[in-house]
Amino acid sequence: MFVDRIKVYVKAGNGGNGCISFRREKYVPKGGPNGGNGGDGGSVIFVVDAGTSSLVDLKFNQHIDATHGGNGLGSDMHGNRGDDLYVKIPAGTVVMDINNDNYQICDLDDPGSELVIAKGGKGGRGNRSFATSANRIPRQAEEGGSGEELVLLLELKTIADVGLVGYPNAGKSTFLNSISNSGAKTASYPFTTLNPIVGTIDFPDFTRITIADIPGLVEGAHENVGLGHHFLRHIERTKILVYVLDMNGTDDRDPLDDLVKLKTELDLYEEELSDRACMILANKMDYPGSAENLERLRKATDLQIFPITAELREGVEDVLGFLHDRVMELNKAKVKHVPKLKNIYRKEGAIVIDLEADGDDFSLSPEDEFEFDFEDVDYDDFDDETDEDEV
Ligand SMILES: Nc1nc2c(ncn2[C@@H]2O[C@H](COP(=O)(O)OP(=O)(O)OP(=O)(O)O)[C@@H](O)[C@H]2O)c(=O)[nH]1
Numbered sequence: 001m002f003v004d005r006i007k008v009y010v011k012a013g014n015g016g017n018g019c020i021s022f023r024r025e026k027y028v029p030k031g032g033p034n035g036g037n038g039g040d041g042g043s044v045i046f047v048v049d050a051g052t053s054s055l056v057d058l059k060f061n062q063h064i065d066a067t068h069g070g071n072g073l074g075s076d077m078h079g080n081r082g083d084d085l086y087v088k089i090p091a092g093t094v095v096m097d098i099n100n101d102n103y104q105i106c107d108l109d110d111p112g113s114e115l116v117i118a119k120g121g122k123g124g125r126g127n128r129s130f131a132t133s134a135n136r137i138p139r140q141a142e143e144g145g146s147g148e149e150l151v152l153l154l155e156l157k158t159i160a161d162v163g164l165v166g167y168p169n170a171g172k173s174t175f176l177n178s179i180s181n182s183g184a185k186t187a188s189y190p191f192t193t194l195n196p197i198v199g200t201i202d203f204p205d206f207t208r209i210t211i212a213d214i215p216g217l218v219e220g221a222h223e224n225v226g227l228g229h230h231f232l233r234h235i236e237r238t239k240i241l242v243y244v245l246d247m248n249g250t251d252d253r254d255p256l257d258d259l260v261k262l263k264t265e266l267d268l269y270e271e272e273l274s275d276r277a278c279m280i281l282a283n284k285m286d287y288p289g290s291a292e293n294l295e296r297l298r299k300a301t302d303l304q305i306f307p308i309t310a311e312l313r314e315g316v317e318d319v320l321g322f323l324h325d326r327v328m329e330l331n332k333a334k335v336k337h338v339p340k341l342k343n344i345y346r347k348e349g350a351i352v353i354d355l356e357a358d359g360d361d362f363s364l365s366p367e368d369e370f371e372f373d374f375e376d377v378d379y380d381d382f383d384d385e386t387d388e389d390e391v
């Protein structure tokens, strides 16, 4: 079963209550306060896991509760801390707050990272910790704080470098199987592939690209016809789109027509999405009618066309080389874009780093580890007008 959208109820543990208690022993007439503190409640922590590719585990566990902290007891016994609950979440999951208009809390796209999604309540202090020289018999203790509680919508958007887009039966899965170990099912009927499958290809230069096989699209997909727009979101994040066409066509379909309709579906789903397309896989070139259609296709589009016969692995090596180079080019372009540092200042205990790129500010708390290359920074450039303390 593949699950890529699910509602979950998340509840961090409450803090335990502090205790009011006094020492009572036979020969100690006025024993002091000895009420222990409550333990902190456990937090719910999402761990972005590269080995998980679906939200299916949560289907059987939609209520995610961390344990409460124990109450404090007499004789200075503190309550136990509640255990933190770690939940594996596939990379590419967008987390939304249902009770807050589906506000996007975060985008978990960094494998290995952790996020405290609901923080456990603080344990309450027992009366012992209220004792002062002025008040030796405090009859006061705190209640534990409530753990945070959220109703979340988790939506997985596959992360891959390349997305294969085509009508059902065009040969997308056959192509992916021919170049990777994806093991996607292929068959001569439409909608064989029912959920996105990501194939990984390792190159001799130790680079790697990932290609997502997405269920077939048909006219009206953006309006949820066929397997629908549901699956279009899995190509939103791909860097490169590849159209896969059945060059033989069928009685009621023509590859040129398919191309136009595929583009239209993409753009109706998300404006200019089709601009990400860089090539066409003209598949099933082993059919006699395909050559003529290929000539027509060449005249009709400026996109690069690779004629292949996926079933026989013919032509697929060239495709791989091309995709490899394109992905590397795009990755390099990304690394090159280092935003310029404009200003750094403290604000409410955090360090705010003001970058010139897109006016994109972000802040770090003192616990965060962060590396920054200060060599290129021209401190004289800093804006002295700022009323925050400069670092
Ligand atoms: N003759 C021929 N048949 C092919 C070729 N590539 C794929 N096929 C056949 O076309 C049919 C559909 O292939 P799939 O790879 O399942 O197609 P798909 O695009 O993944 O289809 P959906 O998952 O339904 O969207 C299968 O029967 C394949 O064997 C090819 O190059 N030549």
Ligand SMILES: [Mg+2]
Binding pocket: 172, 173, 174, 184, 185, 186, 192, 193, 213, 215
């Ligand atoms: Mg398929």
